[in-house]
Amino acid sequence: MKRTVLAIGALLMSVILCFAGFMILKSTCNKITKALDNVSQSAAEENLEEAKKRTQEAVQLWENIHGRIEALTKHAETDELEETIKSLTVYAEQGNMERLYEKSEIAKNRLEHIIKNELPLFSNIF
Numbered sequence: 478m479k480r481t482v483l484a485i486g487a488l489l490m491s492v493i494l495c496f497a498g499f500m501i502l503k504s505t506c507n508k509i510t511k512a513l514d515n516v517s518q519s520a521a522e523e524n525l526e527e528a529k530k531r532t533q534e535a536v537q538l539w540e541n542i543h544g545r546i547e548a549l550t551k552h553a554e555t556d557e558l559e560e561t562i563k564s565l566t567v568y569a570e571q572g573n574m575e576r577l578y579e580k581s582e583i584a585k586n587r588l589e590h591i592i593k594n595e596l597p598l599f600s601n602i603f
Contacts, residue, residue, distance in 0.1 A: 499508040502549045502595055505542050506588045509562075512538050513588075516565060520578035525569075528577060535581075536562060550591055558587045578584045 490554045512535035519528035539562045547555045568577040 498549050498571050499595055501545060503544045503592055506592050508542065509535070509538055510585050511589050513562075513585045516569075516581040517578055517585070520574045520581065523574045525574070528574065529569045531582055532565045532577070536566055539563075546591070550595060554587065554594075558584060558591075561587065 496542050512531070515527065515531040519531045539559070543555065543559060546558075561580055565577060565580055565584070568574075568580060
């Protein structure tokens with residue numbers, strides 16, 4: 478009886494930790510996605526000064542929170558995302574609004590992909 482209770486308790490703790498980790502990951506990804514939305518919007522409006530400002534904010538936010546994403550996901554996915562986000566600064570400085578918009582949308586799609594892959598679903602586990 479004690480082993481059963483202990484096993485159920487361990488299983489319950491595992492489920493709670495898994496859910497908490499996913500919620501932290503989702504919240505973190507949503508924060509950076511909002512910042513990238515601002516970059517995309519500024520680039521679509523071709524507002525260079527606003528795009529530079531929003532890009533700096535997004536890159537700074539990424540620097541502050543990427544550790545949380547890397548702790549909860551595969552590094553291969555975050556490495557590509559980091560390269561894409563850091564390339565935004567180059568396009569903003571060059572004034573290349575088309576590429577800035579394109580790269581910010583790619584980064585948002587990668588964040589969405591990370592969230593979908595980390596959902597605690599049967600298809601993602603097995």
